[in-house]
Amino acid sequence: MRSIASSFLSISCFLYVAILSAICTAQSVRLPADLNPGDEYRLAFVTAGMRDATSSNIADYNTFVRNEANAPSSIVRGLATEWFALASTSDVDAIENTGTDPTPDGDTGVPIYLVDGMTRVADHYDHLWGTYRVGLHAPLDFTQYGIALNGSNNVWTGIGSNGVALSDQLGTNTPWLGMSRVRTGRWLGNRNTTSSSQINSLYGISSVLIAVPEPSTASLLCAGVFVLLRRRTDTARRVPLLVYRR
Incomplete structure (x- = not known):
């Protein structure tokens, strides 16, 4: 007995x-210190790899971001989540592509962190897309390897700070660029580029994760x-x- x-x-x-x-391995890089078990959140990064912005198909950019997240030595490789490009094309706005629509007014959505799981970037979707009013808590400048992006900090976005496509979205001749090292609205909309054939990074964001x-x-x-x-x-x-x- x-x-x-x-x-x-x-x-x-x-x-x-x-x-x-x-569960811990599949759903959490590290439990954010300011969250409780069961709370929802998302991770975001800027890709270490670069590509052009000639495609008008948002799926191409989502695939690129997903491959970057699962690259060898990536600290989020194998994480049980989907990855989406924080970018807009003529057919799809960033808020639609990433499921981060800030409406209705108020604190809509979940907090967003860098891939270290410790640094909070934005409190919710209204904060993420409202940086013309209140800046990000921290620049979105960490790559999938958990280190700051080296070299150029230009990032393809095709969007203004409200998450909606500008006239120069990805797939046009002169798409809009953001800057990964700033916390103001310029992180999304800094200036036009001279050619979509140039190569730059993209921002990636995970689907909703559960803190364990x-x-x-x-x-x-x-x-x-x-x-x-x-x-x-x-x-x-x-x-x-x-x-x-x-």
Whole structure:
């Protein structure tokens, strides 16, 4: 009976730790310190790689951002989320492409962080698209590798600070550029470029994530119990049987 109970406890602890670890790995780079377990949030980054802006198909830019997020050594590689370009074409506005429509008025949406999971960029969608009034908390200048973008900080956007396409969206001859190192509305709309054939970075944003706790003391305790029970079982197997002869 004791053996059955020990086996059940060890299996339960093992499964608990395995499932919790899988959830943490799949859904959270690091739990933002100002969120509670169960809170929703999103991650954003600027791509280390660059491309032109000749395509008028938003799917091309979404694919580029997704590939950048899953590049080797990316700290968000394999994260259980979708990735979208913070950009506009003639057919799709950025607020539609990313699901960040700030209407109705008020604090709509979820907070947005850099990929380090610690630095808050915007409190909600109204803040993200309202930087002509209130700047970002931090520049969106971290790449998928968790480091600041080197070199040029020009980023393809095709949008103004309100998330809606300008006349010079991606796919036109002279698309609009943002700047990744600033917190004002210029992070989205700084100036036109001279040619869509130039290569620049893009901004990427995840779908909504759920904050989950990192492995807790209870998890570590279960892991410890599992190890002890396993060791005890192995020791019992090695104890020789004593045979008494008359």
